[in-house]
Amino acid sequence: MNVLSDAFSAALASLNAHRLRSFLTTLGILIGTAAVIAVVSLLQGLSSSIKSQFSDLGGGTLSLKAVNDQENFRSGQINALSFTDVDVLRYRVPGVGRVAPIMAVNSAGVAYRGRSTSPQLLATNAEFQLVQNRHTSVGRFITESDDLGSRRVAVIGTQVRDDLKMPRNPIGEFLLIGREWFKVVGMMEKQGEVLGFSQDNYVLIPFNVGRSIMGTFRRPMMEVSFTVTNLEEIGKVRERAKRAVRAARRIAPGEDDDFKVEAADSFVKQFNQITGIATAVLAGIVGISLLVGGIGIMNIMLVSVTERTREIGILKALGATRRDILTQFLLEAALLSLLGGLIGIVLGLLVGMGVAAVIPNFPPAQVPLWVIGLAAGFSALVGVVFGIAPASKAASLDPIEALRYE
Amino acid sequence: MIELRGLVKRYHMGEETVLALAGVDLFIGRNEYVALIGPSGSGKSTLMNLIGCLDSATEGQYILNGRDTSSLSEDELAAVRNREIGFVFQSFHLLPRQTALQNVMQPLVYRRMAPAERRRRAVEALAQVGLGDRLEHRPNQLSGGQRQRVAVARALVGQPSILLADEPTGNLDSRTSAEIMALFDDLHAQGQTVVVVTHEPDIAAHCRRTIRVRDGLVVEDVINTAAAA
Numbered sequence: 001m002n003v004l005s006d007a008f009s010a011a012l013a014s015l016n017a018h019r020l021r022s023f024l025t026t027l028g029i030l031i032g033t034a035a036v037i038a039v040v041s042l043l044q045g046l047s048s049s050i051k052s053q054f055s056d057l058g059g060g061t062l063s064l065k066a067v068n069d070q071e072n073f074r075s076g077q078i079n080a081l082s083f084t085d086v087d088v089l090r091y092r093v094p095g096v097g098r099v100a101p102i103m104a105v106n107s108a109g110v111a112y113r114g115r116s117t118s119p120q121l122l123a124t125n126a127e128f129q130l131v132q133n134r135h136t137s138v139g140r141f142i143t144e145s146d147d148l149g150s151r152r153v154a155v156i157g158t159q160v161r162d163d164l165k166m167p168r169n170p171i172g173e174f175l176l177i178g179r180e181w182f183k184v185v186g187m188m189e190k191q192g193e194v195l196g197f198s199q200d201n202y203v204l205i206p207f208n209v210g211r212s213i214m215g216t217f218r219r220p221m222m223e224v225s226f227t228v229t230n231l232e233e234i235g236k237v238r239e240r241a242k243r244a245v246r247a248a249r250r251i252a253p254g255e256d257d258d259f260k261v262e263a264a265d266s267f268v269k270q271f272n273q274i275t276g277i278a279t280a281v282l283a284g285i286v287g288i289s290l291l292v293g294g295i296g297i298m299n300i301m302l303v304s305v306t307e308r309t310r311e312i313g314i315l316k317a318l319g320a321t322r323r324d325i326l327t328q329f330l331l332e333a334a335l336l337s338l339l340g341g342l343i344g345i346v347l348g349l350l351v352g353m354g355v356a357a358v359i360p361n362f363p364p365a366q367v368p369l370w371v372i373g374l375a376a377g378f379s380a381l382v383g384v385v386f387g388i389a390p391a392s393k394a395a396s397l398d399p400i401e402a403l404r405y406e
Numbered sequence: 407m408i409e410l411r412g413l414v415k416r417y418h419m420g421e422e423t424v425l426a427l428a429g430v431d432l433f434i435g436r437n438e439y440v441a442l443i444g445p446s447g448s449g450k451s452t453l454m455n456l457i458g459c460l461d462s463a464t465e466g467q468y469i470l471n472g473r474d475t476s477s478l479s480e481d482e483l484a485a486v487r488n489r490e491i492g493f494v495f496q497s498f499h500l501l502p503r504q505t506a507l508q509n510v511m512q513p514l515v516y517r518r519m520a521p522a523e524r525r526r527r528a529v530e531a532l533a534q535v536g537l538g539d540r541l542e543h544r545p546n547q548l549s550g551g552q553r554q555r556v557a558v559a560r561a562l563v564g565q566p567s568i569l570l571a572d573e574p575t576g577n578l579d580s581r582t583s584a585e586i587m588a589l590f591d592d593l594h595a596q597g598q599t600v601v602v603v604t605h606e607p608d609i610a611a612h613c614r615r616t617i618r619v620r621d622g623l624v625v626e627d628v629i630n631t632a633a634a635a
Contacts, residue, residue, distance in 0.1 A: 003518060006515050013503060014503075310499070311501060313499075314499045314500075314501065316484065316487075317458070317460060317499070318487070318488065318493075318512055318513040318560070319484050319485065319488020319489070319513055319516040319564075321480075321481040321484045321485070321516070322480060322481060399460045400455055400460050400461055403460075403499065
């Protein structure tokens, strides 16, 4: 430690003796690091803002579906999810957040005061609105107790209200679904049309009510939407879910899945791809700028070794070993480069913050600590790598020649 | 203490081989005060470099304090220089950016000595050469004589076996030269072994023994009776 601290203070003294030169030498490293930190801080700010917005939109939602091919439909051997699969997902897979099964219920249509219509009848639970991020505009959604108590309540889409000419506020009205009466407790926000089809022509009822209407029918048309607790882990949770469901469905190893777990949206994937490309491009820029900066440092260190030939001769005469000299010059190069890196980090942060502030609606810049650590470590490493040639030149000087040098 | 047996040094300069030392046998004992004289090109510098362990001989043996140095590696030689040899050079060779104290402390850095101990010894050495009040001065704030005193303090701080001075007064006026030589006389009187390489008879006259080198050979080795008296 003693040895290093001596070499350290010697290196510092030598850099301090040529302040302007040291600064100019490290400018390459400084600018490179500053550019990287600025861009990374902007990118990270943008990324975290997009991720959080996306997460609000249910971006972390996965869905579990049964898979059927043409052959299944022809033969009538239709694959379906079981209620066990839902429970496995809910209780056996770590990282799974909310689970909302959605089951299509067969019915003989919906009637209200003599009018009737045939909307999609879906049975689900209280988690639906959170998983899908869809909410009621009036009234309330299906609650847990509705589900547990198998209450005959319904939440309708706006199209159903319009088709049945119900009051603008349909809460408290009764609908006849199949042969049972359901009380309307809520109405969902209007979704509008996609390709001319209304997205609001549906009725939601408690999941257990749906089960009892379906009776003993074993192949319900069902899919399960679920969220992950940590968006970053979406891939891992997906794999875990697959494994758990395979086990629950007793699929032998080597056999294909008869179900699939999909990301509700491929947006996350695309976004990660974009940031991945941006990072790769950045890494390239960093590489080039650090290379240039490193060559600059090597150049000046070689000049410095020549300049200080006599000093090196003196130190050798006084008993400095090759290693003593090598350590001192390596440390000097590393310190020079690290100094540039540190100034670059500060400068980059300021630039990033400034740019984010100037552009309207741009999210604030963010830099993860590991990026700062990496930038600092990397700049020091560049110093060491490019310091090797000058330092070993210094270390291998012949003391007699060096002492005679003018 | 210093024992040279058949020491030969050859240099290769391109195609040519220069014979700098042609077989030197020499013994210098503890607490001797020796002048190494000879014209330029005589081989006395080569001899000094070999005695100072800055270089190794082509042939022959150099036994320093009972240890054969011929087979030592570069780093082992560095360690020997650090412990056994105190150099004083013609042009002082102080580190320009460091203070007198830091200059004197420098050899002890390579001994891995604790900073407080280094400082204590360096202060002592500077006091010994009469510069106890110039600790924080840089070389350019000191006169030539003072600079050479700092160099002597640096040579002494590690308590070396040999004080090896190469033309120590070559850059000094005659009055300052006399002061430096008086310092050497004192050190010798205190038991220090001193070897001075010089071409000035006045300087050689201070020493108790004169070794003359010419054409790579010792041609004269006499006791200086006048100085002894």
